[in-house]
Every structure is written in structure tokens, then in C-alpha cells.
Amino acid sequence: xxxxxxYRRQIDGIDTELAALFCRRMELVEKIALCKRKAGLPxxxxxxxxxxxxxxxxxxxxxxxxxxxxxxxxxxLSLSKDYQKEPEGKA
Amino acid sequence: xxxxxxYRRQIDGIDTELAALFCRRMELVEKIALCKRKAGLPxxxxxxxxxxxxxxxxxxxxxxxxxxxxxxxxxxLSLSKDYQKEPEGKA
Numbered sequence: 281x282x283x284x285x286x287y288r289r290q291i292d293g294i295d296t297e298l299a300a301l302f303c304r305r306m307e308l309v310e311k312i313a314l315c316k317r318k319a320g321l322p323x324x325x326x327x328x329x330x331x332x333x334x335x336x337x338x339x340x341x342x343x344x345x346x347x348x349x350x351x352x353x354x355x356x357l358s359l360s361k362d363y364q365k366e367p368e369g370k371a
Numbered sequence: 372x373x374x375x376x377x378y379r380r381q382i383d384g385i386d387t388e389l390a391a392l393f394c395r396r397m398e399l400v401e402k403i404a405l406c407k408r409k410a411g412l413p414x415x416x417x418x419x420x421x422x423x424x425x426x427x428x429x430x431x432x433x434x435x436x437x438x439x440x441x442x443x444x445x446x447x448l449s450l451s452k453d454y455q456k457e458p459e460g461k462a
Contacts, residue, residue, distance in 0.1 A: 294395060
């Protein structure tokens, strides 16, 4: 296998893991939204989001990749918020 | 620990895993870009991107979450392309 093929094989493995983690994360987001609705709490918690971002960015391994990671994280959190806004039946 | 706290703890664990996978993926993207430049190949390969998307979306576990996953994947691939475009020093 060429070097390029080997790297692509590794990327494919990572992408499969990312898809499974994304799915599990959205299922948890759904459960959290349900919990909050039952408790009459707002689904979006800006303080929690801010502290998550800070923790994740502070421990991110490569400073030069941080701008890319920030965008990745922003998309992830934005998709979670969109999903939490879906009407009943979902969360 | 309340149900909500337990779900949040699980999300935090997933987010830590996602950050590590994102970092490893970008490192591979960098290596692939270097390989291709050495071989005089273009860094972006639309056919490979299309087949990756098809494979990942076809095997995605929850059909109702697929529109969210598509957006997540689009961002991931777009960030990878942006990184591959960086001048030497990077890839």
C-alpha cells in the first residue's frame, strides 16, 4: 500500500469514529433537551456553552490548528442547538 | 449525580474524543497534502470527496439525524481543504 493510501485508510477510520461519536452526541443532546423541558428550564445555557468552549480550546493539542478546531466546535454546537429547537417528537 | 449532570458528563467525554480525532485527522490531511505535492498531484480530489460522503452518509446510523450529520461532514471537509491550501511550512 502506498503512503497516500495508508493515510487515506487512517482518515476513513477516523471518519467512521467521528460519525459514531456525532450520532451519540446528538442522542445525548436530545436527552438533555427532554430533561430540561420536563424541568421547565430553557434548553440553551450560554454559560455552559462558554465553559465547554474554554475547556476544549485550552486543552487542544496543536495551537496552529486551533482556528480550524474553533470553527469545527462552533458548527458542532450550532447543530446541537438547532436540533434542540426541533418540536416535540424529537427532543 | 442528576440525570442532566450524567448526560453532560458523557457529552464532555465525547467532546474530548472529538477534539483528539479532529487533531489526528488534520495531521493526516497535512501528510496527504505533502505526499501529493511531492508527486505533483492536485491536493483536492473531488471524486474521493464524493465517495467519502456517500460511504459515510450511507452507513450513518440514524436517518433523522442525517441532515445534521451532512452539515457536520461538510464543515469537516471544508476545513480540511482550507488547511491543505495553506502555504508551505504547513503542508
